[in-house]
Amino acid sequence: MPIKTYRQAINEAMAQEMRQDSTVIVIGEDVAGGAGCDGERDAYGGVMGVTKGLFPEFGESRVIDTPITESAIMGAAAGAAQTGLRPIAELMFMDFLGVCFDQIYNQAAKFRYMFGGKAQCPMVVRTMAGAGLRGGAQHSQNLTQMVTMVPGLKVVCPTNAFDAKGLLITAIRDNDCVIFVEDKFLYETSCEVPDEMYTIPFGEANFLREGTDVTIVGISNTVNKALAVADRLAAEGISCDVIDPRTTSPLDEESIIESVEVTGRLVIVDEMTPRCGLAADISSIVAEKAFGSLRAPIMKVTAAHSPIPFAPALEDAWMPQESDIEAAVRAVLGYTR
């Protein structure tokens, strides 16, 4: 099977869907790049090159470069989705949610319900999140929790190239507004990705490693960190279940609960701030539904409650690290009443 990067997998999912469905369009800032310039078109293909090559193949009517105008991009995508297109709108950095959130959570997310089931909004918002690239406080955040809390939205956080392709195809074919959160640390990572099209259903967690001592749930790239920790601890005879929910809305609560029923211990890792985040949310679900199975308090490994700092020393301290995950696993294992 061919090896592809996360970036290539996402690009391939869009290209294949666009070939078979002429209503799929891509719209955003520099999704091609070079509009109105003297140099080359498709100069960027998105700031991270994820949409590169779509413009030459599908042309300017389906790969639409916009001004820097996030509210209008999201609103136009939502209006287009209500009227026959299936837009893939790019929100360059997830931090920019702040300048367009109304069009997503008050408009796109609510059409179907607010209009009594008579409207639909089949759009995908592709966005890039994740700290560690020294992007500072406004180019680094993962705001998955903010979109996960909105009824009407679905939220996808692929953690490897294989999942990214299958989940994006599912997202494009879905009739609701889907927020597709790409972790910018993963674009260069690769794995086997089939050339043919395939879908991965929403709401089905992926068991990356099966174990009996501790359940570790990770969101976005933290799941890969959890996996590395679990691999190391296995050498000491500590056996971890590592679960990647793959979608935070819908969330596969059942798989997490089943795992906790076996291990009795839960560590949740996410790269979001600690209050009202995914770790807090999953923690409350397990406390409510699997309290009797718990043999230790649930441990959350999250970022710090502060804006994301710039200096590498500070940012590294802000982010959840493998050492933090390992410490949490050891803490739940060592817990005695």
Added chain:
Amino acid sequence: MSLDKKQFLQAYRTMRTIRDFEYRVSDEFGKGNIPGFLHLYAGQEAIATGMCMNLSDEDYIVSTHRGHGHCIAKGGDVGDMMKEIMAKQGGSCAGKGGSMHIAAVEKGMLGANAIVGGGPPLIVGAALSAKTLATGSVGVSFTGDGGSNQGTTFEAMNLAVVLQVPAIFMFENNGYGEGTAAGYAVGSKDIASRAAAFGMPALKVDGADIFETYETCKKAVDHCRSGKGPIAIEASITRFRGHFEGDAQQYRGKGEVKRLMKDLDCLKIASDIAIEKKLATKAELKKIDKEVAAYIDEAATAALAAPSPDVSELLTDVYSSAY
């Protein structure tokens, strides 16, 4: 003369339907039969009517929190609307929208929007669909003078010009954004010229005159249909009621509302012109008035008698499929 006899009578009937609908829901609100907030379109009827007469079901509109008139003019079912506003079964939005989210999606009325300035970006998208799919449809966003100041509206106008989509930005300047005068809040004092600065033609019209409004809207729709990109209209008009029902309107001048209702009543202006130009007789208009009154009464009576939505519907239609 822009409207012929048949068109005029249709326009008059639509305007009368909106007026009677609004006064009836105002009465029912006063009697406690309508929960929530109501923002009435009374006084502005000629604008929705003049625009929507130039549109078909394949054209799209988005509206504001003051959206009943747009919905009726676009062909929304008055009975279903009455039920929706009274929070009854069989309502246009199954009881999940209400007055501020009234919609007739099947008629191209994509929804009233209670976020001021929420609609213009959406209509750019609807117009983008029309352009990309080459359907020949146009999109119209109805926005007030209040919404004209929102950043979303500026972004939408710019993007519409950049993408050259068939979008019409209809600004209904009724003089007030809630309790603040447009003369204070619109920095440029002139919504049309501000729209023109984005790079599209912008027209101005007396929104109380159905003949002029129809003609101006026709120009705008023709402009869009012929592929010339977006266009804006500023229609001056007045609001007969407060921002919301129950608004004491202390911000309005002494006798102002009374004077405006006398001088700028689009129904009276329409009747006077039509009778003078022999487009209609007093008897014909009276007959329409009577028919509309019965129609609205029937809708209201049916809505009053209808049951509340079933609580089992609470979680339906959040998503397109099982969640």
